[in-house]
Amino acid sequence: MITMARISQYLQTMSLVNSVAVVGLSFLFLLIFLKRIVLSGRKMGSTSLPTVPEVPGLPIIGNLLQLKEKKPHKTFTKWAEIYGPVYSIRTGASTVIVINSPETAKEAMVTRFSSISTRKLSNALKILTFDKCMVATSDYNEFHKMAKRYLLTNTLGSNAQRRHRNHRETMIENTTSQLHALVKEDPLRPINFRKIFESELFGLAMKQALGKNVQSIYVEELGTTLSRKEIHKVLVIDMMEGAIDVDWRDFFPYLKWIPNKSFEMSIQQKHFRRMALMNALIKEQMKRIDSGEEVNCYLDYLLSEAKTLTKEQIAMLLWETIIETADTTLVTTEWAMYQLAKDSTRQDRLYHEMEKVCGFNKVKEENFSQIRYLDAVFHETLRKHSPAPLVPLRYVHEDTQIGGYYIPAGSEIALNIYGCNMDKNHWENPEEWNPERFLDEKYDPLDLHKTMAFGAGKRACAGSLQAMLLACAAIGRLVQEFEWRLKDGEEEKVDTVGLTSQKLHPLFVILKPRN
Numbered sequence: 001m002i003t004m005a006r007i008s009q010y011l012q013t014m015s016l017v018n019s020v021a022v023v024g025l026s027f028l029f030l031l032i033f034l035k036r037i038v039l040s041g042r043k044m045g046s047t048s049l050p051t052v053p054e055v056p057g058l059p060i061i062g063n064l065l066q067l068k069e070k071k072p073h074k075t076f077t078k079w080a081e082i083y084g085p086v087y088s089i090r091t092g093a094s095t096v097i098v099i100n101s102p103e104t105a106k107e108a109m110v111t112r113f114s115s116i117s118t119r120k121l122s123n124a125l126k127i128l129t130f131d132k133c134m135v136a137t138s139d140y141n142e143f144h145k146m147a148k149r150y151l152l153t154n155t156l157g158s159n160a161q162r163r164h165r166n167h168r169e170t171m172i173e174n175t176t177s178q179l180h181a182l183v184k185e186d187p188l189r190p191i192n193f194r195k196i197f198e199s200e201l202f203g204l205a206m207k208q209a210l211g212k213n214v215q216s217i218y219v220e221e222l223g224t225t226l227s228r229k230e231i232h233k234v235l236v237i238d239m240m241e242g243a244i245d246v247d248w249r250d251f252f253p254y255l256k257w258i259p260n261k262s263f264e265m266s267i268q269q270k271h272f273r274r275m276a277l278m279n280a281l282i283k284e285q286m287k288r289i290d291s292g293e294e295v296n297c298y299l300d301y302l303l304s305e306a307k308t309l310t311k312e313q314i315a316m317l318l319w320e321t322i323i324e325t326a327d328t329t330l331v332t333t334e335w336a337m338y339q340l341a342k343d344s345t346r347q348d349r350l351y352h353e354m355e356k357v358c359g360f361n362k363v364k365e366e367n368f369s370q371i372r373y374l375d376a377v378f379h380e381t382l383r384k385h386s387p388a389p390l391v392p393l394r395y396v397h398e399d400t401q402i403g404g405y406y407i408p409a410g411s412e413i414a415l416n417i418y419g420c421n422m423d424k425n426h427w428e429n430p431e432e433w434n435p436e437r438f439l440d441e442k443y444d445p446l447d448l449h450k451t452m453a454f455g456a457g458k459r460a461c462a463g464s465l466q467a468m469l470l471a472c473a474a475i476g477r478l479v480q481e482f483e484w485r486l487k488d489g490e491e492e493k494v495d496t497v498g499l500t501s502q503k504l505h506p507l508f509v510i511l512k513p514r515n
């Protein structure tokens with residue numbers, strides 16, 4: 001009986017095992033079948049294409065250790081020589097497709113834009129951009145379109161730039177007269193060019209945004225009065241530093257439940273101080289507006305036109321124009337003056353070409369299109385010293401293809417503008433600063449996109465016109481007024497720092513006024 005019972009139990013177990021096995025096997029076959037269908041479906045679409053080459057890395061952390069030094073654009077460019085213009089890396093849990101040639105970058109930014117129009121922000125940038133509440137970091141949505149329209153209409157479009165011309169002229173006059181005063185004091189003393197230009201540029205940024213070049217302000221939420229220098233630090237310097245702060249949880253989102261207190265406190269504090277200061281600056285200007293005094297500036301425009309925006313959104317959009325004006329144009333102008341001070345032959349050439357067009361008159365914006373060499377100096381500086389070397393990461397929200405490779409949804413895209421502008425297949429001797437390359441007939445003097453410096457497509461730089469007008473006016477006038485020479489030992493100081501390619505060491509020059 002016992003044996004029979006055991007046999008029967010055995011048979012029952014076996015039949016259960018069999019049933020489970022049959023169900024299991026059927027499920028497995030179903031999975032294989034479904035996978036085949038999915039794959040064959042993909043084959044018809046983008047996945048008949050090869051996957052991108054991978055840069056070998058380590059388990060779990062991927063390529064993070066290889067990116068320790070803070071200039072990933074340079075590492076990416078070196079890898080492009082080994083793996084080609086499109087390759088993938090792993091930063092912890094994320095796969096990032098890095099694009100390094102002008103052709104593939106244009107394909108990504110223009111042709112494939114609809115599949116990669118959203119942003120992937122680091123934890124620091126999520127806080128500092130008030131969760132994408134800026135034109136430059138928002139996704140391509142209704143907010144973006146509305147905010148960009150406001151920005152172009154009041155500040156950055158060509159009509160708006162015409163209306164702001166007086167600010168540019170004042171800025172250039174102030175810069176040159178301060179330089180003249182310093183040279184008069186001591187003709188041989190090296191001058192810190194950045195100190196003067198940075199302050200003047202920041203003044204212009206505040207006038208365009210708020211209608212006033214504020215010298216100091218009491219900030220109630222901070223319980224203190226901030227000087228002009230402190231205002232610049234809170235709105236520009238701290239923000240640029242915070243933007244590249246790394247939270248290790250960016251790379252391992254599955255560990256986001258582990259607190260990273262020191263990181264959070266530092267970023268939240270920067271954000272709090274920036275918002276407190278913006279609120280105080282806005283409040284002060286509201287008093288002006290309430291007293292009936294209107295000024296052509298972004299604040300007045302947003303308050304009268306953008307009724308649906310919240311107080312925080314207005315503060316963020318105003319701050320956006322301040323930081324964007326104050327940083328990249330400084331980077332470009334400082335590098336251009338470094339190159340010209342280093343190269344007296346090219347400096348003389350620029351001077352004489354301006355003389356041919358303007359005689360002894362001060363160079364004006366109307367003259368720019370006739371002075372091809374000025375345009376060439378500007379574009380060559382943008383190419384060699386790409387102020388925005390990496391575009392903030394984009395997110396691939398549907399399968400797509402770039403450069404003949406299959407790019408799966410869920411990847412992130414890093415557009416290496418520096419790599420595009422240094423691509424040996426596109427530029428002869430890319431390491432050389434050679435404005436003459438842009439004198440070639442094939443370049444249209446009015447084209448602001450001779451290099452990839454301003455990006456491309458729907459998200460191309462909205463401030464390219466302003467950047468060109470400011471940088472060319474400054475470069476032109478500075479060379480008309482002075483002979484530039486680098487301070488001894490300055491030539492080797494070519495290292496960069498930060499999110500943009502700012503010179504690590506401020507530019508020190510010896511100036512000789514021209515008669």
Ligand code: HEM
Pocket residue numbers: 135136137148151156320321324325328329332382386387388391392417452453454455456458459460461462463464466467
């Ligand atoms: C030499 C100076 C500058 C360079 C090299 C530069 C570079 C860039 C680049 C590469 C992008 C594209 C980002 C992307 O594709 O995601 C961009 C976007 C943008 N830039 Fe600039 N920029 C400069 C100056 C300025 C200035 C002066 C402003 C404004 C005051 C400005 C405002 C913007 C805005 C609003 C966007 C976002 C456009 C959009 O998303 O539709 N930029 N810039």
